[in-house]
Amino acid sequence: MAFLLTLVLPLAVMAQGVLGTSRLPSKVESDLVRAELMAHAPQGAGPGQEVWVGLQLTHAPEWHTYWKNSGDSGLPTELQWTLPLGVSAGEVAWPTPRKFPLGTLANYGFNGTVLLPVPLTISPEFRGSHIDVQLYAAWLVCRKECIPEEGNFSLRIPVDGSTGLNAQAFEATFAAAPTSQPPADSAIAPEEGFIGVSLDGLPAAWRNQILEFFPESGGIIEPGAGWTQAWTGDRWTARVPLSPHRSDSPTSMSLVVAQATPPGEGPGSPGVQMDVPVQGTWPAPAALPVAVPDNLSAALEANAARAAAQTPPANPSGVPITLWAALLGALIGGMILNLMPCVFPVLAIKVLAFARHGDGAGAQRAHRVNGLAYTAGVVLSFLALGGLLLALRAAGEQIGWGFQLQSPGVVAALAVLFTLIGLNLAGLFEVGNLLPSRLATLQARNPTADAFLTGVLATAIASPCTAPFMGASLGLAIGLPPVQALAVFGMLGLGMALPYLAASWVPAIARALPRPGAWMQTFRQLMAFPMFATVVWLLWVLGQQSGIDGAAALLMLLVVLALLVWAMGLRGRSRTVLAGASLLGLAWLAWAVGPNVTRLQDADPGAVVATSVQGVSWEPWSVGRQEALLAEGRPVFIDFTAAWCVTCQYNKRTTLANEGLLAEMASKNIALLRADWTRRDPAVTEALARLGRNGIPVYAIYKNGQPTQVLSEVISVEEVRAALTSL
Incomplete structure (x- = not known):
């Protein structure tokens, strides 16, 4: 494992250069929504100037x-800004919404074209000739069915000069925004089942x-229920039904009132x-x-949201998972991770080093120190990943465990890492032959640091495989207080490090190993071949995310990278010529085809996938389709x-492809839906959270009038059949 210390840092720098992302677009377009990031700074973007983005x-x-209060169902559009130091974003200046009736229910939102403006504050500390604005936005677009969409945008605003190309759109939006005014003698008087508005x-x-009445906080009134209103002189009064699901009793209500919206599109009056x-x-x-609309298909959107709010997290046994059970599950799941094909070579070669160094007193002391350092690297890495996950979720990100593999850039970087490790194990190159002697001997002079970095490496390649062994524990951890959640992640790391830690502290293990030879x-x-097999898997994953062009681009980069490391091991003029040519080729490929590697291909709504049993097919999952x-x-x-998810693919090709099981599902008229989480999907993340899960695979059976059944992660035909008997 001498290559680890000198490989990790250069590889990180290399990945940053080769896989760097290009400038994000200002427009994202799907079949349902065209989204564009706009700016309005007529006097420039210096301190004290009026600057708007939207x-x-x-x-x-x-x-x-949807509006900030979506009504009976739906979700408001979310905007998350990344801005330079000295620039901060305010709240969305929401235009007045429209009301969209759904039988006896109603939603608040926008159709046609709407701009959501946000003010920017430029402080005197800001330095620069322009402001680079980056935005991640997520929105739920609905008709009778609902589809979550998202986009990443960027825009450059010059400090000097005018950015008024979008002035007309902003001015029209400002004109459609409600005007704030003091309440004067206005009041709201609650009564049994209603509120009186004056x-x-x-x-x-x-x-x-x-007039129309829009409370800014949801869950207080029934938006679609009938209500009365009247004028007494210059005072407007209304009697609005309270929601039976109301949980808040505010001392004041922020609301927007407007003239009833005439037919048309865009913001309301x-x-x-x-x-x-x-x-x-x-x-x-x-x-x-709860009232049931006459048009059931039109109400699926509202019913799905209500069911989500009322469905408690589930687990396979129906027995609540305690913190101690989660910690034990994490410990056992971590130990099993050492059998993963990308982790086992790292662990096996580290343990075999015991045989080379013997079991004398000095060697035993070194083994124990290295064991502790390896354990620290694994545990601290799991804590860092868990902390990052918790922080991102606290900031509103809809992500789950394994989120790192939803990024094509991370997948590509891991493929580069495994390729270099595999080539090193196969003997194509030795780090000592590529680097100056001072760097080449760095590992020998710092074995403890090498052991620590080995733990970090093992965590990076093993963390996506945790869900099959401890999905329930991870699902519980996400909902725990931060300290308890981190304890679960730390126990997972301890379980993974435990075999090597035990081997380093028990001399009998070193004595039981065969003699060096x-x-x-x-x-x-x-051990190089499991690494190459992992690269094949990562290329396939990247192909699902970036398409065949992205996978082919990465494969070509890996070939030229292999040529480069081989050429660096040559001597004389051959090394100079071949290494220089391959380095130029690598740089050209990174520039020419590198963007194909990290770019997500256009979202595919999915297609029906037939099975081996006639009449039984897998359909793409969506909340609307499930409810229908x-x-x-x-x-x-x-x-x-x-x-x-390797376990997902194994189950898909074994249990879920069993003809007898599929025939039984067909006889019970069971619909098969596949919720794909290869790329980030907040709707799938939310559905998993409602099941008490935060990783995959997860298999769930739904039926009206019955509790949801959540099966184990590594399912068998017998387990699924047993679950079907209750339907």
Whole structure:
């Protein structure tokens, strides 16, 4: 393992250079929404200037996205900004929404074209000739069905000069935004099942006209229920039904009121925004029945959201998972990780080093120190990954464990790493022959650091494989307080490091190993092939994310990289010529085809995949499709999977391909849905969270009137059949 210390840092630098991303676009377009990042800075973007940025959404006909309070269902559009030092973003200046009725329910949102403007504050500390704005946005676009979409955008705003190309769009949005005004004598009076709304100081032109009422916080009123309103002089009053699911009793309500929206698209009519005080005491929420719309398909969107809010996390046994059970599961799952084909060569060669160095007193002391250093590298790496996951989720990111493999850049970097390790194990090159003698002997002079970095490397290549062994423990960890959650991640790392730690502290293990000899070199070369097999798997994963062009581009980069490291081991003029040519070729490939590697291919909504049994096919999962099938009375079997999940692929080709099992599912009219998590998908992440899971594979069976059944991660035909007997 002498290559590890001198390989990891140069590889990281190399990956950053080869796989660096190009500038993000300012527009992202799908079949349903065209999204564009815009800016408005007519006087430039210096300190004290008025600077606005915003995301403009242009919807396909009959589709809509949501306001800050989405109504009975839906999700508001989320904007997450990355800005230079000295620049900060404010809140969205939401235009007045429209109301979209769904039977007796209703949503608040926008159709047509809408711009969501956000003010930027430029402080005197800002330095630079331009402001580079980066935005990650996620939105839910709905008609009768709902589809989550997202995009990454970038825009450059010059400090000097005018950026007013989008002035008309911003001015139109500002004109459609509600005007804030004090409540004056306005008040809200709760009563049993209703709130009485009395607003004072509304525009005189509104008198005796029908108005719309939009509370900025959801869950308080029934948006689609019928309610009465009237004018008494210049005072507008209304009696609005309370939601039976209300859990909040605010002392004041922020609301927008506007003229009833005429037919059309875009934002609603310009309105008035008020913070109205509540007078009186809120009644206890009533256990009222939920109204069912006449048009069931139009209400699936609302029913899905309500079911999500009311469905408790599930687990396979139905027994709550305690913290101690999660810690034990993490410890055992971590130990099993050492059998992964990409981890086992690292561990095996480290253990075989015991035979080379003997079992004397000095060697035993060195083994123990290295064992502790390796354990520290593994545990600290798992804690770092767990902490990053918790921090990103706390910031609103919808991600789960294994999120790193949802990035094509990370997949490509791991493929480069495994290729270099495999070539080193196969004997194509030795690090000592490529580097100056001072660097080449760095590992020998720092064995403890080498052991620590080995632990870091083992964690990087093993972490995506954890979910099959401890999905329940990880699902619990995400919902625990940070200290307890990190304890689960730390126990996972301890379990993975435990075999090597035990071997380093038990001299009998070193004595039981065969004597050093030529077999050790043969074994080392043999261990190169699991690494190459892992590279093949990573190339396949990248092909699922970036398409065939991305996989082919990475494969060509790996070939030229192998040529480079081989040429560096030559001597004389051959080394200079071949190494120089391969280095130039590598640089050209990185520039010419490198972007294909890290670019996500266009989202594919999926297609029906036939099975070996006639009449039984896998359909792409969506919340709307799941709810539609359940509404038909059909049981639904969902396979939460991803291309980078090895266990998922094994189950897919064994248990889930069993003709007898598929025939039994067909006889019970079970619908088969496949929720693909190869790329980041907040909807899949949310569905997993409702099942108490945060990693894959997960297999769930749904049926109306019955609790959800969650099967084990490594499923068998017998287990699935047993679950089907209850349907």
